[in-house]
Amino acid sequence: MFKRILIANRGEIAVRVIRACREMGIESVAVYSDVDRRALHVRKADFCEYLGPAQPSESYLNIPKILEAARRSGADAIHPGYGFLSENAKFARACREAGIVFIGPSPESMEMMGSKTKARQNMKKANVPFVPGTETGLTSAAEALSVAESIGYPVMLKAAAGGGGKGMRMVRTPAELANALEAAQSEALRSFGDSEVYIEKFIENPRHVEMQIFGDTQGNVIYLAERECSVQRRHQKVLEEAPCSFVDPDMRRRMGEVAVQVGKAAKYCNAGTVEFLVDAQKNFYFLEMNTRLQVEHPVTELITGIDLVQLQLHVAAGEPLPFKQQDITLRGHAMELRIYAEDPDNNFFPSPGRITRLMSPSGPGIRRDTGVYEGWVVPLDYDPLLAKLIAYGETRQQVIKRLRRALSEYFIGGIKTNLSLFRRILQHPDFEAARVDTGFLDRLLPEPRAVDERTTRRVPIVALTAAIFAQQAPPGAQPTHHDDGLQAAGQPAAASAQNGSAKPSGWKAAALTEGLR
Ligand code: MV4
Numbered sequence: 001m002f003k004r005i006l007i008a009n010r011g012e013i014a015v016r017v018i019r020a021c022r023e024m025g026i027e028s029v030a031v032y033s034d035v036d037r038r039a040l041h042v043r044k045a046d047f048c049e050y051l052g053p054a055q056p057s058e059s060y061l062n063i064p065k066i067l068e069a070a071r072r073s074g075a076d077a078i079h080p081g082y083g084f085l086s087e088n089a090k091f092a093r094a095c096r097e098a099g100i101v102f103i104g105p106s107p108e109s110m111e112m113m114g115s116k117t118k119a120r121q122n123m124k125k126a127n128v129p130f131v132p133g134t135e136t137g138l139t140s141a142a143e144a145l146s147v148a149e150s151i152g153y154p155v156m157l158k159a160a161a162g163g164g165g166k167g168m169r170m171v172r173t174p175a176e177l178a179n180a181l182e183a184a185q186s187e188a189l190r191s192f193g194d195s196e197v198y199i200e201k202f203i204e205n206p207r208h209v210e211m212q213i214f215g216d217t218q219g220n221v222i223y224l225a226e227r228e229c230s231v232q233r234r235h236q237k238v239l240e241e242a243p244c245s246f247v248d249p250d251m252r253r254r255m256g257e258v259a260v261q262v263g264k265a266a267k268y269c270n271a272g273t274v275e276f277l278v279d280a281q282k283n284f285y286f287l288e289m290n291t292r293l294q295v296e297h298p299v300t301e302l303i304t305g306i307d308l309v310q311l312q313l314h315v316a317a318g319e320p321l322p323f324k325q326q327d328i329t330l331r332g333h334a335m336e337l338r339i340y341a342e343d344p345d346n347n348f349f350p351s352p353g354r355i356t357r358l359m360s361p362s363g364p365g366i367r368r369d370t371g372v373y374e375g376w377v378v379p380l381d382y383d384p385l386l387a388k389l390i391a392y393g394e395t396r397q398q399v400i401k402r403l404r405r406a407l408s409e410y411f412i413g414g415i416k417t418n419l420s421l422f423r424r425i426l427q428h429p430d431f432e433a434a435r436v437d438t439g440f441l442d443r444l445l446p447e448p449r450a451v452d453e454r455t456t457r458r459v460p461i462v463a464l465t466a467a468i469f470a471q472q473a474p475p476g477a478q479p480t481h482h483d484d485g486l487q488a489a490g491q492p493a494a495a496s497a498q499n500g501s502a503k504p505s506g507w508k509a510a511a512l513t514e515g516l517r
Helices: 011-023 040-044 063-073 090-098 107-114 116-125 142-151 176-190 248-263 298-302 307-317 396-409 419-427 440-444 461-469 495-499 505-515
Strands: 004-007 027-033 047-052 077-079 153-158 169-171 195-199 207-215 221-233 236-242 270-278 282-290 331-341 358-359 366-371 385-393 412-414
Touching: 004 011, 004 063, 004 221, 011 027, 011 040, 011 307, 011 366, 011 385, 027 040, 047 063, 047 307, 063 090, 063 153, 077 307, 090 107, 090 307, 090 495, 107 116, 107 282, 116 195, 116 248, 116 282, 142 153, 142 195, 169 176, 176 195, 207 248, 207 282, 207 307, 221 248, 221 440, 236 298, 236 419, 248 270, 248 282, 298 307, 298 331, 298 366, 298 385, 331 396, 331 419, 385 396, 396 419, 419 440
Parallel strands: 004 027, 004 077, 027 047
Antiparallel strands: 153 169, 153 195, 207 221, 207 270, 221 236, 236 331, 270 282, 331 385, 358 412, 366 385
């Protein structure tokens, strides 16, 4: 097993990997940029190495600097986390050449999945069902028209190098096709430096369901159930759960076996995720493969009882998977909320800054993976994910109840967060009934907001706790935050944010506001 692991990442995922290392008796090395000197992951690691300025290209994305930090610190392996260099085949290759183990798949597996057309060619060979369309880039509008004619409208144009919806165009009629192709190609070139665009049949309001897989260096590949990730905004996941209520045991087995086929076709080692689109008739289609540990891995950990990060380290050290497919059993339900420093009342604009007060939930069934602490300044230079609030329960309904309860305890002061969005989602009848597809959030966001969407409690627990901090009641103080659970009971958060005229009713609300500033 490794003696010392460098974590080429920051925030909650770096902390998550440090925890796995510590439990296994492995030393951890954090890396940091100028704005992360006081970051939580730096404080929690056994050692730390400075990288450089905040810009990712000068720090967390800088391959020579990270390899130098690994050499200097005497690390024998590097965990890339997610994002940054995690799916960079050049980095994996550079680690190999430097004699340092990259905790992840081979550069060859990454390259196969990095291009969607290449992946589709390989999936065709491996008999994996994917969305009907081409496996090569389109070379002319005439070709696009004839393929679209045969698969039927509407169709989707997608960048081969794409991801996250960039270079993607939906086309409903032949008349729009030629222009859309040109637009998609030029957007693909601008975004990825590669104009290759292919065509697929458009799946109406699909669900996004993904299978966790795991491979070892002996060639074993298993699946560890699916995650439902349809609750997204602008191709950014917001809430994930496992298992997916839409997937029955037979479908799970079929999907899992297809995911394993994908993994075997890619000679896949370590943790990976096979994404599927699922239509209303429960047909599922391979979409793409993510060759990394994902943000939402905790929900899989909770229902399988497997520590995925520790398993990554064992497998990267050359050990075989310690279980077979038939040993995997699922129990209960889990859900994860991505808590971001962003303002739901201002188009989810990022809201970095100092966290002046932090009161975090815990209690039965609650896990929090966080990268922040009270007093720390959330930098504006990176993804504004603050924490993941994760709940486990025997049933989906119990998980929802636990999350509503946990949200009523959660208070983050000094910055705006999307906590109120989750209070809305968890109260929504469609969500409660598990009627979620990739259009769910876009349908929910324009809906009028309830009078008090935070909790049904008249005086939230956070407000009671806040009273302890409040020294006195300043007369007529105005609420400074609109998502802090401090408004007088019954004051709509949206209304007060819009007209700014909400008056705290009585001394208590005013005192609480002041106490938490
Ligand atoms: C699709 C689709 C419908 N039909 N492909 C969006 C991001 C990219 N990874 C794939 N995406 C989609 N591809 C076909 N043929 C609908 C989407 C899509 C989507 C997919 C997953 C999660 C959220 C989504 C939101 C909008 C559109």
